[in-house]
Amino acid sequence: MNALRTDLYEIRMAASYLRRGMTGLATFSLFVRDLPRDRGFLVAAGLAEGLDLLQGFRFEPEELAYLGQGLGLPATDVEALSRLRFxxxxxxxxxxxVVFAGEPLLEVTAPLPEAQLVETMLLNSVTFATAVATKAARCRLAAPHAELVDFSARRTHGGDAALAAARLTAIAGFGRTSNVEGAARHGLRAAGTVAHSYIQAFRSERDAFRAFVEDFPAAPVLLVDTYDPVTGIALAIEVLREFGVQPASAGVRLDSGDLLTLSETARKMLDAAGFGSARIMASGGLDEYALEGLTAAAAPIDVYGLGTAVGVSADAPSLDTAYKLVAFDGRPVLKLSTGKRTLPGAKQMYRGAAGEPDVLATADEPQFPGREALLVPVMLGGRRLGQPSVSSSHLRCARDLAWLPPAARRLRGPEPVSVRHSAALDSLAEDVAGRVRESQNHAAGVAR
Structure with a gap:
């Protein structure tokens, strides 16, 4: 596993810890400081990749050589790092x-050098995945009765991101993906029609439609807007009839223009031709706001293909995530930095009925009656506990989206569920902050 997938300061800190024998247990908490604009919630994701990275963590021989020759680390540091595993x-x-700002998405407890070194890779996997899964969930909420298809592979930031997007959109409730490798790897259904280039490659639109239905007769969806969409719809109906395609197996796809008007026209033409059960698919720069408008207007669209906006979470491409030390060697710690203050100690979160605030508590408090603990063990002693399926993650997502109050589900101006602290957590934070200030005041007095 590539342990160099980190920032230089992580390696320097780990080397310094090892030199000084600072290998006691440390707990780090990964959370989002603030929700992006117009986000009333987040969908936790990226854990599967993160656990894979932790389980395989090690410096390979060529990486160790780079630490010594490329970074100039002493041989004793390189040797110490070579023995590290998570x-x-x-x-x-x-x-x-579903989670909210300030709630830990995960907490790592490990010897300090190990817990420090994995910061960058965990933030990388969780931040991207949570942003994309949240964007996809918003699309699911905006068009609750339509089928959604992931079309993002060609616009994501690299091949790994495209594979991740196929999985993340499925967790949020997308039915299929255009990414063939993503479908194969994650057990998803692949989907695809044709590009406009296919239509252009033939001498006429009719010839293109005939060729495609002849070659793929099972469930042809014909792209009808390469030229004039109304003419394209009429030609599609003609060809579908010619080849005896059953209405329930047929469909047309609109990829541009006024999708509301064109879909209404397509529905009328298909119905009049006896293709009342044929499906209408729409694509082309769509996001949750476009879906919300089309849904509100009762557009007769059965399937939406969503690409760029979802695959890169276009309006919120990153999250203000943090991975902060909260305890070391039995001692709770915190930051007092302006705007970046943290809470000390390992945590647990408790969730109650819809409309009730979540409770952020210390990890050792008794469970709150009638509430569900959200943080669960997923890795012990460096070995992961099971491999959750996409379908189980989707069921959790669907359940939590249904639990959300309507105000938190709003696409514009949402009101997130509040998160309150337990009395024990606030008391611990006050106590640790007081001790830190006392220590600082003492140090300042000595310096004077």
Missing amino acids: TGDVRAVPEGR
Whole structure:
């Protein structure tokens, strides 16, 4: 596993810890400081990739050589780093669950050098995945009765991101993906029609439609807007009739223009021709706001293909995630930095009925009656506990989206569920902050 997938300062800190024998257990908490604009919730994701990275963590021989020759680390540091494996524990919110600002998505407890070194890779996997899964969930909420298809592979930021997007959109409730490798790897259904180039390659639109239906007769969906969409719809109906395609197996796809008007026209023409059960698909730069408008207007669209806006979470391409030390060697710690203050100690989150605030508590408090603990063990001693399926993650996501109050589900101006602290957590934070200030004041007095 590529342990160099980190920032230089992580390696320097780990080397310094090892030199000084600072290998006691440390707990780090990964959370989102603030929700992006117009986000009333987040969908936790990226845990599966993160656990894979932790379980395989090690410096390979060529990486160790680079540490010494390329970075100039002493041989003693390189030797110490060569022996590192991730041997810690992880508690996390399972993928697909809804979370809010300030709530830990995961907590790592491991010897300090190990827990420090994995910061960058965990932030990388969780931040991207949570942003995309949240965007996809918003699309699911905007068009609750339509089938959604992931079309994002050609616009995501690299091949790995495209594969991840196929999985993440499925967790949020997308029915299919155009990414063939993503479908094969994650057990999803692949989907695809044709590009406009296919239509252009033939001498006429009719010839293109005939060729495609002849070659793929099972469930042809014909792209009808390469030239004039109304003419394209009429030609599609003609060809579908010619080849005896059953209405329930047929469809047309609109990829541009006024999708509301064109879909209404297509529905009338298909119905009049006896293709009342043929499906209408729409694509072309769509996002949750476009879907919300089309849904509100009762557009007769059965399937939406969603690409760029979802695959890169276009309006919120990143999250203000943080991975912060909250305890070391039995001592709770915190930051007092302006705007970046943290809470000390390992945590647990508790969720109640719809409309009730979540409770953020210390990890050792008794469980709150009638509430569900959100952080669960997912890795012990460096070994992951099971491999959750996409379908189980989707079920969690669907359940939590239904639990959300309407105000939190709004696409514009949402009101997130509030998160309150337990009395014990606030008391601990006050106590640790007081001790830190006392220490600082003492140090300042000595310096004077």
